[in-house]
Amino acid sequence: MAFPFRRGARRARLHPTGSSWGDTLFRAGSGAAGVAVLALLGLIAIVLTVNAAPSLRTFGLGFLVSGEWNPVTNQFGALPFIYGTLLTSALALLLGVPVSLGIAIFVSELAPPSIRIPLTYVVELLAAVPSVVYGLWGIYVLVPLLAGYVAPALQGSLGFLPVFQGTIYGTNLFTAGVILAIMIIPTVSAVTRDALTAVPQNQREAALSLGATRWESIRIGVLSYARSGIFGAVMLGLGRAFGETMAVTMVIGNRNAISVSWFAPAQTLSSLIANNIREALGTDLYLGAVVELGLVLMLVALLINVFARLMVWRFLGTTEGLE
């Protein structure tokens, strides 16, 4: 078959100079954007380290294990806030993830379309509510509800556990965990739903054809297929719980000490920074300690991420969904 172009003309059409320029530009542009992310992370770490230097020099590693936070005597330690951040985030996952999974399974596998679409919108709308609004709602609705009914009930039934003993304060660690749980639900359920709807239909049918019931087919055909996606959703939720500041500050009670009881006021890394930064400005050591908390927050988040990824490799033997 005769080709209607001359040889030279054909080459010119396949590699026109203009598009080659475009290629170079595009590669340089997207490369720069990629490098910028790393540079930004590095710059944040540098600025935090420089500003935290007085505290880093004075307290060294002891900062991480000291429980004392006293601006008057210039004694600073991060332990109560690391404890508060880890525990409230853990509570948030414990309470929020099952509900999120339930929502995602219902939306992607069980709900008829007439319910599925409005429900999807409502759940995503929740993600758009500003956290200060969650905080206000927490103060006016959640605090009285939890302190008035839920906490006494827990104390009555599970009171033998030290964490449920002691005086019930209105604003406390448990309330912060609950509000974080509510706040991560939209993210975790939306990302989980995406992971579930991406499961090929033939997986569900494989399970059904073996005589699986509806639930069994969701379990072996859908949830196990999507598990790395679900894991990613949980990690996103954890990230949000770690960093959430406003709503937590409004309901946690802001006490700079570790209490065994979950019904006692506490403090997280981010809520302490928000509460103290203004006061700390002007005092080098105080400011350094507050900034160092930011560094610790970054580090803890990084460590948890690395640890979680290692767990996935170890137990699931897969790297899929983690790239």
Place this chain on the structure above:
Amino acid sequence: MTSKLAADKVSAWYGTKKAIEDISIEFEEHSTSAIIGPSGCGKSTLIRCLNRLHETVPKARVEGHVLLDGKDVYEDDPVAVRRRVGMVFQKANPFPTMSVYDNVAAALRLNGVRDRKALDGVVKRSLEKAALWDEVKDSLGKPGVSLSGGQQQRLCIARALAPEPEVLLMDEPCSALDPIATAKIEDLIFDLKKDYTVVIVTHNMQQAARVAETTAFMYLGHLIEVGATRELFERPKETLTESYITGRFG
């Protein structure tokens, strides 16, 4: 004639679109039957009605009766029906998070079998029946999806055979495979009819001729002709059948 499985005036819809209309056909026990026809003729829909899988698609609907040993499966529990009527799909679909062993054992575990010895026996027997045992016996712990395409499809056959179904439905099981893997699976289908009633959907007429005693031809949602395979290919009664097998359309 003992018919193991029979469709009686079966029609099926996807939403308002009718996919098959008023189909009656019988499948003999311990025989292989092929269903041929051009794409979109409803052959897959028909066999998906036989194990009540069609109705799991949103807005899909079935009318008519499907008799398994003379009893209407549409009056039975669909889960119980699917345990007696196994299925192999067009594209191999092993569970990606499960090992070779766990894939084969999946149906038994669903039935609550936990005894390791019993599971070991069934896994070995099923893989042998699927002519895969020799190739995977040293790598039962590897992920099922690490096998080659043809091996994955035989793994799916082993998985379907593990719960000892009475009928095995196969929906174009070789359409994604190379000729060597296809030949292996065809040999396998030929052997399976000793123990099972096999119904295979295929768009490959040579394949139907090689593996099936009985062949049915479908066109545009209707069953045009059923007969002994040789008879149907050599002396088709309907002109539509003749046009199709001589390659004038489809």
